[in-house]
Amino acid sequence: MIRKYVFGKPIETGAVAMKQTACDKTEIPHFSVKLQEDKTAVLRCQLGQSDMIYGLGENVRGINKRGWIYESNCSDDPNHTEEKRSLYGAHNFFILDGMRAGGSGKRFGVFVDAAQKVTFDCGYTDSEELAVTVAGGGFVLYLLENGSLRDIAKEFRKLIGPSYLPPKWAFGYGQSRWSYMTADEVREVVRRHRENGLPLDSVYLDIDYMERYKDFTVDEKRFPDFSEFVEEMKAEHIHLVPIIDAGVKIEKGYPVYEEGLKKGYFCKKEDGREFVGGVWPGRVHFPDVLNTEARKWFGNWYQVLLEQGIEGFWNDMNEPALFYEEEHLKEAQKKLCGADVDHMDIWGFFDFKGTALGIANRPEDYASIWHDMDGRKVCHEQVHNLYGYYMTKAAAEAFARLMPDKRILMFSRASCVGMHRYGGIWTGDNQSWWSHLLLNLQMLPGLNMCGFLFCGADLGGFGSDTSEDLLLRWLELGIFTPLMRNHSAMDTRQQEVYRFGRQEDFRNILNLRYAFLPYLYSEFMKASLNDDMLFQPLAFAYPEDDFAPRVEDQLMVGDSLMIAPVYRQNAAGRYVYLPEEMKLYRFRSPNSMDIEVLPAGHHYVDVALNEVLVFVRPDRLAPLSYGGEYVADVDSSRLLLLHFIKTKAVYKMYDDDGYTKDVNLERNITEISVDSSGKIAVKGAGKPECRLL
Numbered sequence: 046m047i048r049k050y051v052f053g054k055p056i057e058t059g060a061v062a063m064k065q066t067a068c069d070k071t072e073i074p075h076f077s078v079k080l081q082e083d084k085t086a087v088l089r090c091q092l093g094q095s096d097m098i099y100g101l102g103e104n105v106r107g108i109n110k111r112g113w114i115y116e117s118n119c120s121d122d123p124n125h126t127e128e129k130r131s132l133y134g135a136h137n138f139f140i141l142d143g144m145r146a147g148g149s150g151k152r153f154g155v156f157v158d159a160a161q162k163v164t165f166d167c168g169y170t171d172s173e174e175l176a177v178t179v180a181g182g183g184f185v186l187y188l189l190e191n192g193s194l195r196d197i198a199k200e201f202r203k204l205i206g207p208s209y210l211p212p213k214w215a216f217g218y219g220q221s222r223w224s225y226m227t228a229d230e231v232r233e234v235v236r237r238h239r240e241n242g243l244p245l246d247s248v249y250l251d252i253d254y255m256e257r258y259k260d261f262t263v264d265e266k267r268f269p270d271f272s273e274f275v276e277e278m279k280a281e282h283i284h285l286v287p288i289i290d291a292g293v294k295i296e297k298g299y300p301v302y303e304e305g306l307k308k309g310y311f312c313k314k315e316d317g318r319e320f321v322g323g324v325w326p327g328r329v330h331f332p333d334v335l336n337t338e339a340r341k342w343f344g345n346w347y348q349v350l351l352e353q354g355i356e357g358f359w360n361d362m363n364e365p366a367l368f369y370e371e372e373h374l375k376e377a378q379k380k381l382c383g384a385d386v387d388h389m390d391i392w393g394f395f396d397f398k399g400t401a402l403g404i405a406n407r408p409e410d411y412a413s414i415w416h417d418m419d420g421r422k423v424c425h426e427q428v429h430n431l432y433g434y435y436m437t438k439a440a441a442e443a444f445a446r447l448m449p450d451k452r453i454l455m456f457s458r459a460s461c462v463g464m465h466r467y468g469g470i471w472t473g474d475n476q477s478w479w480s481h482l483l484l485n486l487q488m489l490p491g492l493n494m495c496g497f498l499f500c501g502a503d504l505g506g507f508g509s510d511t512s513e514d515l516l517l518r519w520l521e522l523g524i525f526t527p528l529m530r531n532h533s534a535m536d537t538r539q540q541e542v543y544r545f546g547r548q549e550d551f552r553n554i555l556n557l558r559y560a561f562l563p564y565l566y567s568e569f570m571k572a573s574l575n576d577d578m579l580f581q582p583l584a585f586a587y588p589e590d591d592f593a594p595r596v597e598d599q600l601m602v603g604d605s606l607m608i609a610p611v612y613r614q615n616a617a618g619r620y621v622y623l624p625e626e627m628k629l630y631r632f633r634s635p636n637s638m639d640i641e642v643l644p645a646g647h648h649y650v651d652v653a654l655n656e657v658l659v660f661v662r663p664d665r666l667a668p669l670s671y672g673g674e675y676v677a678d679v680d681s682s683r684l685l686l687l688h689f690i691k692t693k694a695v696y697k698m699y700d701d702d703g704y705t706k707d708v709n710l711e712r713n714i715t716e717i718s719v720d721s722s723g724k725i726a727v728k729g730a731g732k733p734e735c736r737l738l
């Protein structure tokens with residue numbers, strides 16, 4: 046059952062796809078509600094000692110969010126350290142589970158549908174209290190109370206509508222770097238992958254493909270004859286994926302700028318002048334994507350690149366990131382230039398330093414941006430968390446208009462619940478730290494709960510220098526994330542896998558991704574079409590198991606498998622908890638593995654640097670391919686079955702053409718069953734030749 050409560054006059058976010066009738070009362074079970082004078086609402090709920098809090102999507106810390114305070118306030122912050130409260134997304138859904146021994150006896154999900162800042166104090170200020178604070182301006186709260194953790198997550202997903210579906214090639218391995226400066230550099234990346242037998246499906250173009258960082262332009266000198274280059278890459282089975290930034294460069298003669306200005310489609314200041322911010326292109330205006338006409342106009346610009354053969358994009362800097370606001374920059378300059386450094390005491394010095402360091406992403410500057418929401422003038426503060434979402438919606442709506450039958454790859458940095466229908470996300474500027482490998486794993490279930498299924502982190506780490514072992518271990522997790530992209534920042538160690546010594550290990554790891562493709566794609570599509578999760582914490586899959594909720598470093602991947610990646614340097618193994626007897630496949634490559642059955646309980650398992658542990662649940666199957674150099678090269682008519690048969694296992698394998706929107710769950714299913722004697726039977730859409738592994 047879903048209950049809806051409306052407070053004040055909320056701005057319609059479009060997050061919810063299934064309309065609900067609001068309750069008359071504003072008394073919410075489990076919560077006390079206090080409306081403060083400044084219209085801020087505070088909702089409090091008592092926590093039992095063992096209560097756990099799941100969800101909140103893209104955030105720091107563990108799977109259980111208890112003990113910290115999180116803020117939904119999309120932020121461009123590349124330092125994802127533990128003390129941070131907010132990253133790039135605003136994912137306001139959580140489930141409180143107090144049904145275990147020592148718990149409060151409550152279990153429910155809460156979604157705060159709001160476009161402004163929301164704070165989730167999960168027992169940080171008072172360890173026995175959960176406090177949700179919603180900044181003034183009105184909001185809608187949904188309370189979901191039926192069934193298991195997984196049921197509640199599914200019910201929420203139904204409420205917010207189906208998750209975005211990418212094309213199948215987007216499940217291939219992608220190589221990225223800020224930036225490949227020329228077409229020849231890209232050719233070199235592709236050549237070295239192909240020469241070394243390293244599978245690859247996409248190369249990402251960061252901001253330097255553009256002319257002076259202007260959206261929807263291509264630098265003709267460094268990337269001449271772009272559409273021919275796109276075709277040349279396609280002939281090599283490589284998709285080029287260009288970045289699009291939120292800020293539009295202010296430059297005379299640049300059509301996006303000129304046209305946007307003429308039509309009044311950019312965000313304004315309160316006095317009606319265009320807001321001027323500073324990002325990569327220098328001085329920019331931000332398209333007012335919250336305005337229907339402006340959104341349509343901005344979306345149409347993607348056509349410039351679609352027409353040149355591009356089939357995928359990543360939307361960036363759309364919190365929107367603000368390196369500076371023009372007027373404040375001038376004030377800061379005056380202050381710094383006027384500072385009397387000869388007579389400055391230490392507090393004066395800190396003020397001086399703070400003035401320089403505090404120029405970016407200032408709340409006051411965000412508050413000076415105004416939107417025209419179809420006739421209604423709205424301060425950005427009220428809708429901050431919608432910007433990245435609506436920029437992505439602009440693109441997705443344009444794709445639907447321009448290429449109605451085709452799936453286009455789209456993922457974004459900033460996001461909010463609702464955007465999950467229009468694109469995936471990557472988790473922004475992480476670092477080449479071992480802790481960020483674990484963070485990548487721990488974020489996945491929360492992202493799935495909020496509808497973000499197509500997601501992934503910068504594998505190997507974006508900032509700082511990676512190490513060979515970190516990259517290997519990270520790719521060993523990345524094999525299972527729908528977006529599998531290696532991306533790194535300029536001035537960091539070059540991170541393409543062919544730059545390292547253990548070529549055979551890298552080749553095997555990437556090959557494993559292509560081997561797992563039939564299972565991964567099938568589980569992804571089923572999860573998406575059934576409003577389910579691809580990555581579940583163990584507590585979701587084993588509701589009766591008392592130890593499962595404590596496991597913070599293993600995940601269920603789809604219905605058949607569990608993974609337990611290594612995330613510590615120099616670790617030659619790790620502890621693994623098995624809630625039930627499972628079969629362990631210890632892969633070194635798709636053709637080389639050890640297999641053993643392990644009883645339920647705690648194990649210390651050796652894991653060499655080139656090994657991937659995959660655990661199969663009893664009476665479950667997972668179809669694997671024989672690998673491929675790129676997604677289209679993977680032959681799904683010949684399958685190898687991971688299996689752990691006690692009595693009988695049946696696997697419903699989903700597959701489709703990977704490009705069109707013909708994603709029928711019934712028509713596209715092949716049913717593969719294996720009985721205890723090892724006999725395989727296949728019926729349904731395809732007739733793959735199957736062999737037990």
Ligand code: GLC
Binds near residue numbers: 252473532533
């Ligand atoms: C931002 C993005 C990063 C990109 C860089 C340059 O930091 O998060 O992925 O490489 O901008 O465009």
